[in-house]
Amino acid sequence: MIGPSGKIGSMTASPGLARRFLLAAATTIAVSMGLLAMAISQRIEASMMRTATEEGARFTEVFLGPLAQDLAISRSLSPESMKKLDDLLAGKSGERMILVKIWLPDATLVYSTNKETIGGRFPSHHIAAAVEGKATGEFDYLQDVENAAEKLLHTPLVEIYAPLFRTGTQEVIAVGEVYTDGRTLAADLASIRFTSAGIVGAVTAPMMLILFLMVRGASNLVNGYQSTLIQNVVEAKYLAAQNDRLRRLADDARLEAADSNENLLARIGQDLHDGPIQLVSLLMLKVTDPTATRGGSAHDPAIEPLTRRILTELRNISTGLVLPELEGLTPNETIRLAVQNHEEATGTTVSSQIGDLPADLARPVTICLYRIVQEGLNNAFHHGKAIGQRVEVWAEAQSIAIVVSDSGPGVVDSRRESSRSRTGLGIAGLRNRVEALKGTFELISQRGIGTQIRAKLPATFTVN
Template sequence: MTYDLNHEGGRFGIGKLVRYWQRLDLKSQFLVVAALILLGSMAILGEWLSSQIAANQLRSRAESGALYMEGFLARHVDEENGRPLVVPERQKELDDLLIGTDLAKRVEGFRIWDKDGTVVYSTDKSLMGKRLPSEDIERAFAGTVVAQLEEHHDDQGIANEQTARPLIEIYAPIYRPGNHDVIAVGELYEEAEDFIAQRSRVQRSTWALVGATTLTIMALLYLIVRRASGIINTQRETLKSQLENAQALADQNRSLRRTADKARMDASKSNETLLNRIGSDLHDGPVQVLSLLILRLGQTSGAGNQRDELDPSRLASQVLSELRELSTGLVLPELENLSIEAALKLAAQRHEYATGSIVAAHYENLPEKVAHPLKICLYRVVQEGLNNAYRHAGARGQRVEVSADGSVITVTVSDKGPSPDQPIASAGRRHPLGLQGIRNRVEAFGGTVRIVHEPGAGTSLIVAVPLESNSA
């Protein structure tokens, strides 16, 4: 197996740089990015300004040289057969003006060119009559002033590191008197050391101004970002503190909810234990005593005597029946190991056994496990709903429907209402739980109870209980 060390090292270096960047705070990141952008932008701007200033300075010198040639030197050029001519007398005047004078200290050389590149006049007499065509001469004959800075150039056009000096080379058109026809081109070599020094001073001043502007902008932006970063950090700490407080409150609320749920479950369990105990006590105490009393009353009563409604033995039998019903309703069967569906089926079956009626039932998508107190609550709902259907509707159309959708379990106990010609069994009896007791139980689990009554269509008891906080 081979490894590309350069590739691995480069990747490691980039990853290290990224991690270092991520550790920087906001103002440091801004300072780095702003410095790179501003320095790059200002470098481009400074270079452009320097080049523009240098170009403008050179253009200004070129225009000055062109005006000088047009005003003082062009009058020495004559024309013969359409070609420029400098007669000997004019040549001598030009020599006296440009050679060995104070002007010669600034003007390194002067030439007059014909259109074909022939040197008509030159301060360097060895060049006169030679034909040296160039594009600059052609541009000048087209009416354009051409100027350029040459760092190493002498009057003969030969570079020499020891004798050559920087010069400004200017080509300017010489016009025919009275019109703008170009008859010749004047070439002027002007000393450029002062020009270069002045250009350097201007460029240094420009760069100093650009640098100072860059530093000022960066300082102002840094102060702004530093203040904004401080505000952001303060807000971040505040939000962090608020988030921690909210998290603590949420944890506390969850703890309180768990405590409340446990207390609710314990209360429901204690309530059922109490009801079971009351039912057992009723069965073992008053029911047994009334059974003995009925037995004694039966012995004292004559076998042939007709008992009326107020007969003590008959009254005692009615009390015994109601106490047995109360005892049976209060005492729950063992539901601990039953599923919710099995427990509710048991409630319907016990009702069928006790009343001799028929209950239609439908169960759908019920969970396998729910909290035991909820199981007891729903058992009581079905028990009370069927008891009401039996008492008030004569058991007509008794139906139990139980379904769950993952978040809510819904129990509906309905009937078709009483028949006009059908007597209702035990209409005046009282039930040990009642609808208000069912409502209290269901609301303790966060559920709702609705009773829907439609004349001629019966009554429905609808109970909905959330499963989220009541799962096993």
């Protein structure tokens, strides 16, 4: 089988469909699941920080609240209260707390593990929130100014701000700030983040695998269909090329058959002229020779008319079969010759309008034009009484149009088309001749109006 030509041969299935889908899906799902894992870990972190804040608020209320009651009537703690706070942090409670600070509502530091910063004022939104009765908490790496001395610890701390109330009331007299070791909480949060990412990854991987397998199967199916389609296109092009070649061969065969038919008719006409016609002519000479009766016997008077009739019929038949010499004539000259021969044979006048025709028409097409004029005018003479005989021929884009008409009484006889004429094979033979050349043929006859023979022959129908 011949291969495809042109762009068909370059068509290939796309092998990267599954790979591109996997990349896009992996990116999309990874980002989506990463955001999901981040959101989950943040929610868990917020929940754990809230728990730690509540625990720190209870510690400050239980341990720092009673020692900060001096601040209800004073802006500083008494030495006894500060000593108790120092002793408290030096004991077992100090193991959990890294720093402890007590603030006045105006953000003035009245107690701190670091004595150097006492008396300073360091406003913050955490202190403002605690003054309003809200406890807050967050991770802190001691970046604030008042924590400069403790910054070298480089330890994640949980910083908690809680309100300190006057005993028995809801009046905030101070704000307690507690820093606890946050390494355990940070490790727990890191573990939670890792676990969340692992769970999300464990859920995502099978999803991506299933989607990849589905897309790869679909891609293989599409590739298979595409390959089959390409193969079908190749076969269709091959068959189309074969059909075109066979069509050209059939066209050539029709032209050759038409040419052979003309040659056969010419040989038959020549044989009739050279054989039977010559013999009958000789018979006529003998019958009409006066010396033929010297023996005393008179010839039959009916022989001579009968012989003349036979001779006339044979000559008519041979005249119709034998074409005049058309070799070297253009299509225009061929049609004019057919009109001239008809006028000379019948003694009638034919009106003709012949346009400029292509000079390179195939010989069967030119002969067919001659036959149409010959048969049409003969038809007009015998059936149309030679009234208004007319021949019109013109060239169109891809065809030659010809009309042979008369203005006679018209013929409405259904046997007309199948009957043979005196000089040809009749309308049926003419129709077959035209259609063999892939042309169109039409006979229009109306009583009292006349008869038209219309035909169109392809102008580009040439032998390859």
